[in-house]
Amino acid sequence: MSLFSLLFFCAFVVSIGIYYLIPKKYQWVALLIYSAGFFYLSCNPATAVYLVISVISAALAAKMIHRCKANENDKYARLALITGLVINLGILAALKYTNFLLSNLNSLSGVLKVMPAIPMTEWAAPIGISFYTMQIIAYLLDVYWGITEPQNNVAKAALFIGYWPQLTSGPIARYNDMKEQLYSGHEFSWRNVTFGLQRMLWGLFKKLVLSERLAVMVDMVYSDTAYFNGIYIWAAAVMFMFQLYTDFSGCMDIIIGASECYGIVLPENFRRPFFSRSVQEYWQRWHITLGTWLKDYVLYPLMRTRKWKKLIQKTGKKFRGKAAKQIPSYLGMLVVWLLIGLWHGGDWKYIIGMGLWFFGCIVLSKVLDPWFKKAKDALHINADNGVWHLIQSLRVLLLVAIGNVFFRLDSLEAALHALMQGLILEGHDSYYYSKLWTLGLNESNRNVLLIGLLILLTVSLLQRKGSVRELIARQNIVIRWIIYFILIFSVIILGRYGPGFDAQAFIYQGF
Amino acid sequence: MSRKQIYEKLADVFEDVFDQRIALNDRITARDVEGWDSLTHIILISAVEDEFGVKMDMKSVQRLTNVGAMVDLIEELLAK
Numbered sequence: 001m002s003l004f005s006l007l008f009f010c011a012f013v014v015s016i017g018i019y020y021l022i023p024k025k026y027q028w029v030a031l032l033i034y035s036a037g038f039f040y041l042s043c044n045p046a047t048a049v050y051l052v053i054s055v056i057s058a059a060l061a062a063k064m065i066h067r068c069k070a071n072e073n074d075k076y077a078r079l080a081l082i083t084g085l086v087i088n089l090g091i092l093a094a095l096k097y098t099n100f101l102l103s104n105l106n107s108l109s110g111v112l113k114v115m116p117a118i119p120m121t122e123w124a125a126p127i128g129i130s131f132y133t134m135q136i137i138a139y140l141l142d143v144y145w146g147i148t149e150p151q152n153n154v155a156k157a158a159l160f161i162g163y164w165p166q167l168t169s170g171p172i173a174r175y176n177d178m179k180e181q182l183y184s185g186h187e188f189s190w191r192n193v194t195f196g197l198q199r200m201l202w203g204l205f206k207k208l209v210l211s212e213r214l215a216v217m218v219d220m221v222y223s224d225t226a227y228f229n230g231i232y233i234w235a236a237a238v239m240f241m242f243q244l245y246t247d248f249s250g251c252m253d254i255i256i257g258a259s260e261c262y263g264i265v266l267p268e269n270f271r272r273p274f275f276s277r278s279v280q281e282y283w284q285r286w287h288i289t290l291g292t293w294l295k296d297y298v299l300y301p302l303m304r305t306r307k308w309k310k311l312i313q314k315t316g317k318k319f320r321g322k323a324a325k326q327i328p329s330y331l332g333m334l335v336v337w338l339l340i341g342l343w344h345g346g347d348w349k350y351i352i353g354m355g356l357w358f359f360g361c362i363v364l365s366k367v368l369d370p371w372f373k374k375a376k377d378a379l380h381i382n383a384d385n386g387v388w389h390l391i392q393s394l395r396v397l398l399l400v401a402i403g404n405v406f407f408r409l410d411s412l413e414a415a416l417h418a419l420m421q422g423l424i425l426e427g428h429d430s431y432y433y434s435k436l437w438t439l440g441l442n443e444s445n446r447n448v449l450l451i452g453l454l455i456l457l458t459v460s461l462l463q464r465k466g467s468v469r470e471l472i473a474r475q476n477i478v479i480r481w482i483i484y485f486i487l488i489f490s491v492i493i494l495g496r497y498g499p500g501f502d503a504q505a506f507i508y509q510g511f
Numbered sequence: 512m513s514r515k516q517i518y519e520k521l522a523d524v525f526e527d528v529f530d531q532r533i534a535l536n537d538r539i540t541a542r543d544v545e546g547w548d549s550l551t552h553i554i555l556i557s558a559v560e561d562e563f564g565v566k567m568d569m570k571s572v573q574r575l576t577n578v579g580a581m582v583d584l585i586e587e588l589l590a591k
Contacts, residue, residue, distance in 0.1 A: 312557070
């Protein structure tokens with residue numbers, strides 16, 4: 001079900017009404033029913049079988065882990081943990097990565113001429129599988145590490161795993177942060193509902209007013225990279241970066257806002273990433289819950305294994321000084337970045353563009369850091385200077401835009417071709433350059449986009465000082481409602497939706 | 512081992528990991544030390560474990576919010 005359809009809006013309003021009318025102890029049941037309904041309307045209902053297997057296996061494994069731990073039987077607790085992880089990761093791998101494996105095998109056998117090509121699978125995956133599988137892994141490990149108690153009620157565990165707002169695109173939440181909120185019930189709060197609706201409205205503004213217009217510009221250039229080159233490629237790369245941000249963060253605003261209406265606070269996924277001074281900082285502010293998950297459930301456990309510690313000792317003997325410490329760290333980072341790439345999809349374009357490219361940027365910045373510091377000192381550059389901050393942020397934007405070219409284009413070859421086209425600086429006539437200022441939009445739409453981006457920038461700057469919604473709430477009723485009406489009517493009038501216009505699904509939907 | 516002795520040993524570990532002598536106190540967090548990111552944090556934990564001969568579990572590692580919490584945990588593990 002599209003989050004900007006009339007059906008969704010009506011169903012959501014009714015869901016809030018019922019939620020607050022029923023006794024608090026049954027509210028979680030209502031949320032479970034809504035989640036089942038949302039799932040049914042959002043993807044192939046037959047795929048529910050995978051979700052059911054995941055829920056039951058996670059609930060049983062968590063219970064077994066806890067029981068074995070209580071009996072101090074770590075061997076069986078570990079066995080239960082591994083079983084739970086294998087089942088859930090197995091489903092994810094089979095549904096999302098089988099074709100990637102098969103296409104690589106086919107390529108290899110094509111070269112070696114050892115066997116005929118294996119046909120690709122057409123297995124449908126349930127909505128949100130990447131997100132809920134990560135929640136399950138975190139849940140099982142948290143139970144194993146004694147961070148949380150298991151949920152004994154399978155239906156309640158199902159709600160944690162398949163809570164409908166998170167099924168579209170996350171955020172990836174932890175059981176400890178969610179259990180009280182999901183199961184204890186909430187009194188009606190005017191503030192929660194109005195703040196939630198405001199946040200959803202802001203998300204709709206980002207998606208329907210900004211992201212959909214940016215998509216037109218990006219599509220125009222990337223649909224014909226044989227014709228467009230030079231500055232057009234870079235303009236499209238920058239536009240896609242903003243499209244991805246307004247799309248994904250807009251989706252998060254709708255999800256987090258919808259959940260807030262029920263009184264349930266989901267973790268934030270963005271913290272003004274375009275103000276970052278380094279690629280590393282950018283990734284600490286972009287898709288935050290994915291980064292934190294990888295840190296806590298992959299990087300830390302991996303670097304605390306005996307084998308990893310032995311590796312550190314070996315590199316300590318072979319290398320000296322900084323290199324001895326840095327090499328194992330970089331290897332840990334490499335594993336994380338390969339997983340980030342693979343998480344985005346089973347395709348080399350993701351592994352290279354969303355994984356290895358950013359890994360390379362971060363490692364290079366760390367290796368070159370001493371020279372950067374020396375150069376900065378020699379040039380008497382003040383690190384706190386606003387202009388220097390701006391230059392650093394622009395450098396980050398350029399590097400991120402390059403990585404995102406791989407995300408946007410259909411294949412690794414297409415992305416590399418586009419980037420090569422970006423290096424062509426041949427002369428063209430004035431007609432060729434005339435499209436640069438609108439990139440497929442008419443002038444009025446271009447102006448709407450520019451004003452919208454300015455509003456987005458202003459809100460981002462205000463967010464540095466605190467919550468913008470709190471700031472609006474402190475204004476008198478006239479100013480408050482002027483702001484709300486502007487936002488409501490800009491979405492209704494300027495939003496790209498409705499008959500004759502098919503708003504694109506969220507980019508991260510279906511991950 | 513007294514808290515003061517733990518701090519002295521911990522200062523050596525920090526110097527080895529961050530390549531600089533840091534005047535440690537209970538309130539120091541990752542934000543106060545240049546280069547103390549998530550990656551260095553886990554390297555620091557391993558170095559602390561080796562230096563003090565203790566083993567921190569994942570539950571504790573995720574909850575270490577400042578140097579004071581780290582010293583509390585070391586004290587607790589040494590007392591076991």
